[in-house]
Amino acid sequence: MPGLLRGVARTAVVAGTATAVSNRVSRRQAGRWAQQDYEQQQRPAYEQPQEQAPPPAPPAPQPAAPDEMTHRIDQLKQLADLKAQNVLTEEEFESQKRLLLG
Structure with missing residues (x-):
């Protein structure tokens, strides 16, 4: 206890x-x-701190032009074909795809 x-x-x-x-x-x-x-x-x-406006938002990314979009789609199809033929590995395909899509 x-x-x-x-x-x-x-x-x-x-x-x-x-x-x-x-x-x-x-x-x-x-x-x-x-x-x-x-x-x-x-x-x-006059000594009061003034509130500042928030910084402007970054501009929205511009959509790709139709011709450029078509070109990117064609390149992606070519990459997919190369991957299907085992010319590109999965890592190479993903790397190239990231570069194209930015």
């Missing part, structure tokens, strides 16, 4: 310590946030 009591007491001490530390951290963080809010309210309007 003393071992069980000792285990329960140890658990209670650990839990109590963890709770105390957690509460202290929460209070310190709340204090910091309150201080930052206070400092921002005390600043003159």
Whole structure:
């Protein structure tokens, strides 16, 4: 029975310590946030940081011209034929396909 009591007491001490530390951290963080809010309210309007617009989105890739697309399809068919004839390995085929499709 003393071992069980000792285990329960140890658990209670650990839990109590963890709770105390957690509460202290929460209070310190709340204090910091309150201080930052206070400092921002005390600043003159001209010193307030201005929000910047997000950077523009990158341009969308241009679709390939019909002639270029037809050319790529023909090249893919040729690659597939070479692979079917065992002239190209699977790795070579995938590598060339990635180059074509960019």
